[in-house]
């Protein structure tokens with residue numbers, strides 16, 4: 001049987017690189033910043049423009065009506081992001097918008113593709129580093145065409161963990177996040193890191209630079225592409241309570257193996273986050 005999704009996969013790689021070039025160029029000009037859910041949840045004219053370009057290119061290539069889209073910048077206008085069985089592109093045009101605004105050089109284009117509610121592939125282009133991460137279900141994960149694998153560390157004391165503070169500034173939430181970070185530091189782990197983009201963080205797990213990355217409050221477009229990349233690199237993808245990963249739950253734990261994941265999970269205090277699909 002012909003490989004039905006190879007063409008969309010190749011196209012996603014092509015489009016991510018084009019988008020990254022646009023982002024790099026936009027970073028040299030004046031950046032127009034607006035806010036979304038709160039004063040620290042930033043969006044720029046580039047986020048909106050790049051999403052339109054990506055979706056426009058996909059529609060032109062594969063037809064207007066055959067594919068569905070969940071895109072960060074068009075999501076609010078559409079209401080809850082419901083994943084159906086139809087081929088669906090899940091797009092974060094600029095993952096790491098705060099980084100982009102401040103010139104902190106970790107910004108990624110994240111493009112994932114799901115069919116029958118299952119992720120088929122993910123592409124993450126870290127555009128200032130010029131590194132392209134990609135994975136297709138069952139076919140391994142790659143960075144710039146080199147196969148990548150998670151680290152084999154099982155001893156939590158020899159691990160590095162990534163987490164992020166996110167954009168929620170509710171005092172109780174911030175207190176819980178800080179307390180969780182403190183508990184993880186005191187395990188002790190070698191260190192806690194964060195690139196400011198969930199997509200890139202997941203690629204750090206996938207290529208063995210860190211052992212785990214978890215976050216509560218991320219959205220499906222932040223983690224959909226990374227989810228395929230981590231799993232295809234041999235890692236595990238879970239809910240922050242250790243249960244099965246749910247793309248719409250806004251909770252995600254990715255790790256090199258179950259031992260590391262379970263140890264970090266022990267220290268996580270879960271706080272509520274409204275689901276992406278409104279359920």
Ligand SMILES: O=P(O)(O)O[C@H]1[C@H](O)[C@@H](O)[C@H](O)[C@@H](O)[C@@H]1O
Pocket residue numbers: 072092094095096097098164165166167196197198199215218222
């Ligand atoms: O909004 P962008 O930059 O697409 O996504 C980021 C979130 O805003 C931030 O809260 C989160 O910590 C980060 O991991 C995510 O990529």
Ligand SMILES: [Mg+2]
Pocket residue numbers: 072092094095096198221222
């Ligand atoms: Mg994002």
